[in-house]
Amino acid sequence: MAPSRSGPNLSRIATSLGVSVATVSNALSGKGRVSGQLIERIREHAAELGYVPSQAGRALRTGRSGVLGLVLPDIANPLFPKIAQAIEFAASAAGYGVLIADSRGDIATQTEAIDRLVERGVDGMIVIPRRATRISSTTCPVAIIDTPSTPGNTVSADHWQGGREIADHLADLGHRHILIIGNNQESSVQNDRVGGIRAGMRPGMHSETLWIDRLEQDGGRGCPLGLAEKARQGFTAFAALSDLQALRALTELQQAGVNVPADVSVTGFDDLIWSPVVTPSLTTVRMDMDRIAGIAVSALVATIRANRIREGMLVTAEIERVAMQLIVRQSSGPAKPAPETSEPKT
Amino acid sequence: MAPSRSGPNLSRIATSLGVSVATVSNALSGKGRVSGQLIERIREHAAELGYVPSQAGRALRTGRSGVLGLVLPDIANPLFPKIAQAIEFAASAAGYGVLIADSRGDIATQTEAIDRLVERGVDGMIVIPRRATRISSTTCPVAIIDTPSTPGNTVSADHWQGGREIADHLADLGHRHILIIGNNQESSVQNDRVGGIRAGMRPGMHSETLWIDRLEQDGGRGCPLGLAEKARQGFTAFAALSDLQALRALTELQQAGVNVPADVSVTGFDDLIWSPVVTPSLTTVRMDMDRIAGIAVSALVATIRANRIREGMLVTAEIERVAMQLIVRQSSGPAKPAPETSEPKT
DNA sequence: CTGAAAGCGCTTACAG
DNA sequence: CTGAAAGCGCTTACAG
Known part of the structure; x- marks a missing residue:
């Protein structure tokens, strides 16, 4: 026998309320036509029971995992935590989870990490590639965050x-x-x-x-x-x-x-x-990490929502460049007039 | 009709080879008794077709997602990327994926993040709590990384x-x-x-x-x-x-x-x-982040392997303290003899 | 050694 | 407005 979950499932709510699972599902998702009164009763009961929908069941049925993969070269590098955070913000705002994969700066590891994410059924992924890597086509939509000089569907700071x-x-x-x-x-x-x-x-x-x-x-x-x-x-x-x-x-x-x-x-x-x-x-x-992450995530989400999964799909046709912003602090100031020689020796 | 996946599944391999899905499953996992020759044929064919097992199907059936959750207060804080990386290393070595949740230093967000991870079906989670938070019991095993002065099942640097x-x-x-x-x-x-x-x-x-x-x-x-x-x-x-x-x-x-x-x-x-x-x-x-992460992950994995999921399970009975190591560099040197006054004014 | 069957929890046409 | 049923892909007893 297959192991059952710890918490209640749709079927338990259904029998306990004397209705069908379909109705419970519809009431909870607000999709099918269910009478307002019944919706109320069902939602209340579900909350009471502490019902948590099973992502596994849903994913199997819908073919969507609700998870995005994030591949980065080295999260210990001080540049990446900020971008990872921005991506996590954007993804979680869009209702997605984020599965991270640190490629340890290694190209083979990066390839393997991408494969692993695909196995785990991510709906799409964001790759910050190891220096000048081309991402081989995968089975899910991919957004790349890199330099504008990288060819392909990339979002990046300018x-x-x-x-x-x-x-x-x-x-x-x-x-x-x-x-x-x-x-x-x-x-x-x-x-x-x-x-x-x-x-x-x-x-x-x-x-x-x-x-x-x-x-x-x-x-x-x-x-x-x-x-x-x-x-x-x-x-x-x-x-x-x-x-x-x-x-x-x-x-x-x-x-x-x-x-x-x-x-x-x-x-x-x-x-x-x-x-x-x-x-x-x-x-x-x-x-502007938030902007970059926002563009990458929403491009990805739009692709996921619109199309069914296709081979090696890329999410942005054009390169997006996000402007950088100068922050003036104390370490820069007016130049001292040149001392004796105005031309530096090289 | 439920949408079908892009890639091949067990059933396709099975029919294409004229055997049953059970046999294919057994051959691939090496579990049931299948003749060496058939195993060979099946694996070869699976590889040829580029078969990628569906985590969703497996998760639904086994009740295990193969994913660990990582909750941290603020990944942009320079201390956490290293620990996140160490955890990702340890988890991925143990065959687990890592779903991150940044609680943005906020307790309410932290609670919500934990709930979301549970919804997503993580098999266990590692929490680096916001200052002195007690983790309310969840439906999956939890390991905490914090200070030794935190009560509960915690691993931490000393x-x-x-x-x-x-x-x-x-x-x-x-x-x-x-x-x-x-x-x-x-x-x-x-x-x-x-x-x-x-x-x-x-x-x-x-x-x-x-x-x-x-x-x-x-x-x-x-x-x-x-x-x-x-x-x-x-x-x-x-x-x-x-x-x-x-x-x-x-x-x-x-x-x-x-x-x-x-x-x-x-x-x-x-x-x-x-x-x-x-x-x-x-x-x-x-x-020693690798050590701390290793302890947390392996305690978690051991608990997951051993028990079925139980309410609010904690993975380590004792607090584990990991020694810190002094790194002497140039910024410290012999004290200068005190100048005039040996007693600093306060 | 191999296969038929059940069932994990969900959603979605479809029938009533 | 509500329900019965099929099926997503997998694994695991169980029968042969």
């Missing part, structure tokens, strides 16, 4: 425009020599940001990009990036491609006795949790 | 012992006047940590606790904690109750021209992502 915001801000403050600090030349997000910053250079401005190998300091022993030296060479603004790198830059400069923002400005990207907490608080650029 | 590690470390370095910095007097985690630090004070040592109202700086305009002044008063060590506060302290001191670790030491808790990244890298105390 990282390039975010870069322009930074460039404009620094230009307005009179900075002419900008050191861009990144840690991953393969990242399309970082490349888009660099592209935006460069495109925002005005006549007489000049930028140079420093790629850091390792963000952590080796064994805690410290291996400075030589930023104080860069400041001496004439760079007055340090534009990091993420707040984590901005933090690295900010603290190294402070430790070296370079004052931020009096001597040099530091900016970041992403408005991560510590940005408003550090001294000086960090000027950065924020993406 | 925050008190973590505090002792910090106190011992600072004492060994010769520090006598310790300023403890916290931001939440209601938090049992922070109180346990304070308790541990205080308990580790040696004769001649003295500590004072500073509770910060707001971690962020108001509107980015800056509202210093007055730590430089505290340093002048004779405090040589600043023990923050979390790395975020440590970061606040570290950058404020640096900005004020106080050198860390030459002038004063700064320590944190939790080994968050930026701890090894800042200059100087941060001495902190780490909890």
Whole structure:
């Protein structure tokens, strides 16, 4: 015999009330024609019994699980918790549960994670892909959150425009020599940001990009990036491609006795949790996670509602770009007039 | 008619192979007695067809969903992503999916989230409760991750012992006047940590606790904690109750021209992502998330496997405490001999 | 070793 | 307005 559930089911409510299960189902869902009075009685009784509908039964019957999958590369990376939260908000507002799968930054794991989600019967999924992965067609609708430079049905922040915001801000403050600090030349997000910053250079401005190998300091022993030296060479603004790198830059400069923002400005990207907490608080650029998550989830939900499941379905035909917003805090300020040499040595 | 799935089901494999669904099911699961040869044929054919078992059907039949719920207060809080990741690892290694529910720090939402997870048919759940919440008994096994000071079946890091590690470390370095910095007097985690630090004070040592109202700086305009002044008063060590506060302290001191670790030491808790990244890298105390998650998940899985679902079942009779580990980095060093006054003014 | 049958809980045409 | 019945896909005793 199949095991029965702990709680009451439709049939128990039905017999206990002397009506049919169909009527109970209709009354509870408000779908079939049931007299107002009976609806009342049934709902009351169901609540009394603490009836909880079985998702398994419903899913089997309707072919819908009411669950969305979320695949991300590494939730411990400080950028993703916010987006995961925004997706959970949006999904749960739309009545969906969220099944997470952390692909641990690994492509094979990502593929496997996607398969597992399909097995679990998700109605659709949102994938934040590992760097430049193409998602092989799956058996359910997929929305991708990535860079605009990724081809396909993607929603994303406009990282390039975010870069322009930074460039404009620094230009307005009179900075002419900008050191861009990144840690991953393969990242399309970082490349888009660099592209935006460069495109925002005005006549007489000049930028140079420093790629850091390792963000952590080796064994805690410290291996400075030589930023104080860069400041001496004439760079007055340090534009990091993420707040984590901005933090690295900010603290190294402070430790070296370079004052931020009096001597040099530091900016970041992403408005991560510590940005408003550090001294000086960090000027950065924020993406509207709620908006991005909302677009992805509602595109997904619309597809699920409209169509039956089809092979490798993608939910957005066009790429959606969501504007990033500049947050000016204390770490950026007017450029100091160049000291002796106006042209930094390279 | 009920909608049929996109992919093949047992019945299709069965007819296509001229055997019964029971045999196919047995062959695939390896349970009933099926001849080796037939098993081979069936599995091959299933793979060829790209058969994916329906979780809905299985769940309905077995009463198990193969999914665990994870309820947490705020996944954007930097402490939780790591634990969420560890839980996802452990669960997925045990063959379970993880449905997340972010309670947004709100107790009502937390209750609702738990109900929703039950509706979705999770086999068990892990709750990281909002501050000092008691979990009302639910219809499925529950494991709680919290402080040891929480009563009930809880697994947790030993925050008190973590505090002792910090106190011992600072004492060994010769520090006598310790300023403890916290931001939440209601938090049992922070109180346990304070308790541990205080308990580790040696004769001649003295500590004072500073509770910060707001971690962020108001509107980015800056509202210093007055730590430089505290340093002048004779405090040589600043023990923050979390790395975020440590970061606040570290950058404020640096900005004020106080050198860390030459002038004063700064320590944190939790080994968050930026701890090894800042200059100087941060001495902190780490909890073994993998261990905690492993204990919670395996206790849950064992309960699920052993018993049928019962009302408000709790999975661990005893509180499990997992030791925290001191990570010494550059932000802590030998105490400077006290300047003029050895007794700090309070 | 293999198959026929029941049943998990639900929803949805359809008949009354 | 209400009910009887079919069926979603699976697993598990049970019979052969």
